[in-house]
Amino acid sequence: MTNIAIIGLGLMGASFAKKLTRLNYNVYGIDVSQQTIGKAKELKIIVDGSTNPLDVISKCDTFIFCLYPTKILPWIEVYQNDIPKHSLLMDISGVKTNIVKPIQDVLREDLELLSIHPMCGRESRGIEFSDETIFKGSNFILVPTQKNKNETVEAVKELANKMEFGRICTLSIEEHDKMIGFLSQLTHVIAVSLMNTHDNAHLVEYTGDSFRDLTRIAKINEDLWTELFIMNKDILLDEINQFIDSISHFRDSLEQEDTQEMKRLFIQSTKRRDKFNKTDAKKR
Amino acid sequence: MTNIAIIGLGLMGASFAKKLTRLNYNVYGIDVSQQTIGKAKELKIIVDGSTNPLDVISKCDTFIFCLYPTKILPWIEVYQNDIPKHSLLMDISGVKTNIVKPIQDVLREDLELLSIHPMCGRESRGIEFSDETIFKGSNFILVPTQKNKNETVEAVKELANKMEFGRICTLSIEEHDKMIGFLSQLTHVIAVSLMNTHDNAHLVEYTGDSFRDLTRIAKINEDLWTELFIMNKDILLDEINQFIDSISHFRDSLEQEDTQEMKRLFIQSTKRRDKFNKTDAKKR
Known part of the structure; x- marks a missing residue:
């Protein structure tokens, strides 16, 4: 994990971008709104970004999906062929049963999806309300499946630690x-x-x-x-x-x-x- | 209102005693527990107190009932003949329909009951948890009936003000x-x-x-x-x-x-x- 793409720069995505930039990762932003990309650049929480995923995808090795749950699978179906080999994908959705399996069913063999749930939402929405402090002390849940490598799970736990999450734990999807x-x-x-x-x-x-x-x-x-x-x-x-x-x-x-x-x-x-x-x- | 009897020195009663003593009223305490009376004296939140109401009643002009709701009417039926003429009685119960009318039905003609609801409870119980700061900024509701004098309502509002309640307002029982x-x-x-x-x-x-x-x-x-x-x-x-x-x-x-x-x-x-x-x- 060096070059991280955040897909969806809403409250959660932009908060991730802020925190990961602060931790010296190269963060790239993808969002449907040009205005949001502009705002993210202005805030200096991404090194680059675009409304067109193809402008950004090839530079990244890690992809964090901060989209509405129903938008993730269609996005992956359209763009996964342009994702660099052996990249790591993570989604932060609040439910997992109907997210993880459908994605794993269509995912390119060399790509790995590790589903995570950072339990730190806010009532507000949008990049304006993003806040890098929301992670501190919050629960971070990993929801791995048999398809995940142990070393990936350990690496993501380490990332969660760096982000100052509180309790970091693992649960099955169910x-x-x-x-x-x-x-x-x-x-x-x-x-x-x-x-x-x-x-x-x-x-x-x-x-x-x-x-x-x-x-x-x-x-x-x-x-x-x-x-x-x-x-x-x-x-x-x-x-x-x-x-x-x-x-x-x-x-x-x-x-x-x-x-x-x-x-x-x-x-x-x-x-x-x-x-x-x-x-x-x-x-x- | 100069000499105020608090009947029931639990969390609420003892908090009243603390605050009213701090405001220089003479506060007397009545409680079924000798230990609680002792504790109240030790805390210097009453000038005197007793488990026997008759030891205290004659010295007071104002009576605040901080008892369990079902205990108020029986107490008044037993002791009202010893209450000094024209005294003011207040109860702080959280419901009013089945408190106010039954009391007013039996109350001596010269005594006045003005029902109040200081909205500042706590989860804990007992004098050890009493705290004079619980009133500050809380709602104070007066629930007067046709039997109450305007001047009494005004005097109690003034008392609530002195106790630093926030919003002070009047509602009907219903x-x-x-x-x-x-x-x-x-x-x-x-x-x-x-x-x-x-x-x-x-x-x-x-x-x-x-x-x-x-x-x-x-x-x-x-x-x-x-x-x-x-x-x-x-x-x-x-x-x-x-x-x-x-x-x-x-x-x-x-x-x-x-x-x-x-x-x-x-x-x-x-x-x-x-x-x-x-x-x-x-x-x-």
């Missing part, structure tokens, strides 16, 4: 998508559904921290998240249904004034949440 | 309980139900900020919140049902891959959440 389905996607569905429960603008003035904390992620990039949810549909539907069962059970306990069961549920949630707290403490 | 049902109680039901969806301890290491923010309030005092929920049962059940409708609709849209509707829901939640953000900014 483990990754189940984890994301619960911890990230279900929580977003909940926040969005809470804001959509009814019009609540008249309550703004009375809002305390708990409601704000719970709904912060209801501000969402509708195009990206619709893609991510549909790509992880079966797992996410299962998680939503389990959650609806859980809250329906609470509702029934309240309806029947079953105070003993309500207390049991409170105690269980408190106990479970406590475990997550230790990590809170460690992180701070 | 408005208050609907607002609390949605903003506070429903959010707690959601956080608790999310933690209870399934065992999730193995996911601790992958947890990001969004899940932590959403579940922080799943750590809950089971005795207090069971009382509060049951006292506001009808309103809360209605809110839970509306939320279940909202998330079920989202689930159905995902199941049918109705991307147009999913995007509409994301855009609506983003727009609604934006309004809450302005207050974020103001507060910080």
